[in-house]
Amino acid sequence: MTYPQPSRRQLLAGLGAAGTAALLSGCVTSTSSAKSSSSGAVTLQSNLSAPQAKAAMQDIVAAYGKRKSGDVSLNTVAAETFRTQLPTYLTSANPPDVYTWYPGSVADAYAKKDLLLDLGELWDGPELKGYSKALNSLCTASSGKKVFVPTTYYWWGMFYRKSHFAKWGVSEPKTWDEFLDLCEKLKSKGVAPIGLGAGGNTAWVASAWFDYLDIRINGAEYHRELLAGKHRFDDPQVRRVFDRWREVLPYFDPNGTAGAFQDATTALLNGRSGMMLIGTFFADAAPKDALDDIDFFRFPVIDPKVPLAEEAPTDGYFASARTGRRDGVLDLLGYLATAEAQEIYIKGSSGTVLPCHPDAEDAGTPLVTKGRKHIEEAVEITQFFNRDSSDALQPTADTALTKFLAKPKEIDSILTDWQREAEKIWKA
Amino acid sequence: MSATTTAVRRRRAATAGFHVSAGALALLWLLPIALVLVTSLRSFDDIAAHGLGSLPHSFTLDNFRQAWVDGGQQRALINSLLVTVPCVLATLALAAMAAFALSRYDLPLRRSLLLLMLGGNLLPPQILLIPVSKLSEMIGVYDTLPALIGVQIGFGVGFYVFVLHGFMRAIPAEIQQAAVVDGAGPWQVFWRIILPLTRPALAALSALSFTWIFNDLLWAITVLRSDTKMPITAALIGLQGQYVSMWNVIAAGSVIAAAPTVAVFLRFQRHFVAGLNLGAVK
Numbered sequence: 001m002t003y004p005q006p007s008r009r010q011l012l013a014g015l016g017a018a019g020t021a022a023l024l025s026g027c028v029t030s031t032s033s034a035k036s037s038s039s040g041a042v043t044l045q046s047n048l049s050a051p052q053a054k055a056a057m058q059d060i061v062a063a064y065g066k067r068k069s070g071d072v073s074l075n076t077v078a079a080e081t082f083r084t085q086l087p088t089y090l091t092s093a094n095p096p097d098v099y100t101w102y103p104g105s106v107a108d109a110y111a112k113k114d115l116l117l118d119l120g121e122l123w124d125g126p127e128l129k130g131y132s133k134a135l136n137s138l139c140t141a142s143s144g145k146k147v148f149v150p151t152t153y154y155w156w157g158m159f160y161r162k163s164h165f166a167k168w169g170v171s172e173p174k175t176w177d178e179f180l181d182l183c184e185k186l187k188s189k190g191v192a193p194i195g196l197g198a199g200g201n202t203a204w205v206a207s208a209w210f211d212y213l214d215i216r217i218n219g220a221e222y223h224r225e226l227l228a229g230k231h232r233f234d235d236p237q238v239r240r241v242f243d244r245w246r247e248v249l250p251y252f253d254p255n256g257t258a259g260a261f262q263d264a265t266t267a268l269l270n271g272r273s274g275m276m277l278i279g280t281f282f283a284d285a286a287p288k289d290a291l292d293d294i295d296f297f298r299f300p301v302i303d304p305k306v307p308l309a310e311e312a313p314t315d316g317y318f319a320s321a322r323t324g325r326r327d328g329v330l331d332l333l334g335y336l337a338t339a340e341a342q343e344i345y346i347k348g349s350s351g352t353v354l355p356c357h358p359d360a361e362d363a364g365t366p367l368v369t370k371g372r373k374h375i376e377e378a379v380e381i382t383q384f385f386n387r388d389s390s391d392a393l394q395p396t397a398d399t400a401l402t403k404f405l406a407k408p409k410e411i412d413s414i415l416t417d418w419q420r421e422a423e424k425i426w427k428a
Numbered sequence: 429m430s431a432t433t434t435a436v437r438r439r440r441a442a443t444a445g446f447h448v449s450a451g452a453l454a455l456l457w458l459l460p461i462a463l464v465l466v467t468s469l470r471s472f473d474d475i476a477a478h479g480l481g482s483l484p485h486s487f488t489l490d491n492f493r494q495a496w497v498d499g500g501q502q503r504a505l506i507n508s509l510l511v512t513v514p515c516v517l518a519t520l521a522l523a524a525m526a527a528f529a530l531s532r533y534d535l536p537l538r539r540s541l542l543l544l545m546l547g548g549n550l551l552p553p554q555i556l557l558i559p560v561s562k563l564s565e566m567i568g569v570y571d572t573l574p575a576l577i578g579v580q581i582g583f584g585v586g587f588y589v590f591v592l593h594g595f596m597r598a599i600p601a602e603i604q605q606a607a608v609v610d611g612a613g614p615w616q617v618f619w620r621i622i623l624p625l626t627r628p629a630l631a632a633l634s635a636l637s638f639t640w641i642f643n644d645l646l647w648a649i650t651v652l653r654s655d656t657k658m659p660i661t662a663a664l665i666g667l668q669g670q671y672v673s674m675w676n677v678i679a680a681g682s683v684i685a686a687a688p689t690v691a692v693f694l695r696f697q698r699h700f701v702a703g704l705n706l707g708a709v710k
Contacts, residue, residue: 050669078666284672287473
């Protein structure tokens with residue numbers, strides 16, 4: 001049986017026509033998108049996708065629009081999507097202009113690749129001049145350029161329920177020994193003294209314990225150097241951190257690595273666990289009527305000679321170096337740095353964050369007032385494991401700490417493995 | 429007499445056992461879905477106070493409003509349909525034509541072409557994420573729905589050609605020969621003979637591809653970055669906060685996101701099962 005030849009030719013011709021059409025339409029759109037990069041609204045790429053935080057961002061954008069100094073289009077993507085796509089955004093030919101992200105080593109990594117806009121002009125301006133020295137150095141890249149505008153921060157602490165502590169007849173400890181006594185007392189009452197929540201997809205919560213023990217024993221300076229690869233994870237100093245940790249390990253909730261921190265929060269609120277080392281964001285996972293009952297204390301001081309350091313992760317914005325709307329970007333970032341903008345955000349969001357602007361008012365609840373004082377008393381501020389190092393190093397910590405929680409006796413081999421994994425990241 | 433009663437009794441026991449175990453299996457299968465449905469009707473404070481696994485203490489429909497309005501699922505659902513419907517139609521049309529040519533005509537290199545298509549399917553999509561994103565930027569379609577449609581068609585067509593080729597090859601050559609004797613050209617053979625005979629496979633594949641494209645997240649976040657263009661899956665993970673997830677709203681959002689695929693499956697169920705059976709027999 002023979003088949004007529006034209007069919008194949010027709011097919012090929014049809015394919016060719018379709019291909020040409022696709023190419024043509026591609027050209028048309030490419031010219032139109034290239035035009036839009038230097039005019040139009042400043043694009044603000046935000047990872048604040050939770051409904052409440054998103055609404056607070058929309059409030060800021062609306063307030064900025066009312067000033068008539070420029071337009072901004074807010075673009076909210078899921079936090080997880082944002083995290084994985086940020087390098088793509090920044091390296092794309094037509095990147096979004098302004099991004100929500102973290103200062104410190106995370107921003108510096110991008111600044112080293114020349115992807116971030118120099119904001120020195122803004123930092124010389126009136127708004128950012130009053131910002132604290134710690135924030136100033138946090139937002140300075142290793143090249144000396146200012147690359148970040150900080151807006152809010154939150155703090156970490158040992159959170160507990162006031163009514164439960166009253167019921168159990170215990171009070172806040174100050175020193176490590178008092179802390180161990182407290183744990184012992186809670187355990188004798190049948191309560192798991194320390195909740196964790198390093199299961200599910202929040203294994204990173206355990207890093208808070210590593211961070212705090214390290215900044216209490218070896219100090220913030222050593223901690224930062226360690227995360228930057230200037231010390232080794234199998235050093236005796238790091239070993240001391242884990243020796244301390246083993247003292248409290250028996251008091252950890254045995255389900256600590258079973259559930260995510262939201263489950264651990266529920267356990268804490270129900271009195272199944274006594275306290276929890278966590279950031280203020282956890283209050284979003286609490287029912288509204290429990291909020292007034294939540295209090296915290298400082299992670300106990302272990303060595304009084306070590307300068308007092310606290311974890312206070314800062315959030316804010318940086319801008320792409322490839323932006324075509326430099327003036328609009330600087331104007332927007334200048335507005336975000338004002339007390340007004342930060343107060344709008346705090347009012348609209350859950351209100352457990354603190355403003356970076358020295359004159360901005362916080363939410364005013366007793367918890368927040370205490371938190372602000374808590375941070376002001378600290379000599380040194382650290383961010384958090386991943387923010388002081390990189391998102392790439394965080395998984396190595398998760399693996400090592402999860403292993404340690406399960407098999408504390410194997411700490412030597414765990415630290416050797418950790419060092420080996422970390423070296424791969426530092427060298428990459 | 430007694431022998432027959434024991435046989436009857438045994439048969440009854442076997443039937444009962446089958447129904448009980450199959451029923452239990454079905455219940456186990458439905459349990460997660462039921463959990464999502466129940467969660468979607470609880471208030472956040474209830475979940476926060478009692479935990480996700482506890483018995484519900486509250487009832488609210490507000491989660492659906494939150495997901496639909498505040499979570500932007502309305503816009504996202506429209507985007508998803510704007511991508512999915514043209515994709516399904518275009519992929520199946522292209523794949524049917526390609527499969528027709530490859531299975532019914534003695535084209536040169538058709539075996540290597542088929543193997544190439546199969547090989548493309550074995551390639552993990554992850555390694556192509558960055559090339560696709562850069563390429564769409566170079567062509568200038570990055571962050572547009574046509575880019576996503578193009579990517580979905582490109583990645584789907586190989587598999588459908590492979591399946592349809594297998595199906596069309598099994599159609600007896602005599603049918604086509606009779607048509608050619610009657611004076612039908614290749615287009616007529618395709619349109620009036622082969623395509624109607626392929627309908628069960630097409631229906632099954634359209635239900636499948638609808639689900640795949642509708643549920644895809646990876647390509648969407650690779651070629652899109654504006655929240656107004658994101659499909660339903662991206663909007664769904666957008667409901668997750670940076671730290672805290674409101675499981676009740678997420679559950680409500682999942683119910684909304686699952687509705688279209690369930691509807692398509694119910695609509696095409698008959699064809700779907702028939703299509704699978706046909707494939708199995710041949």
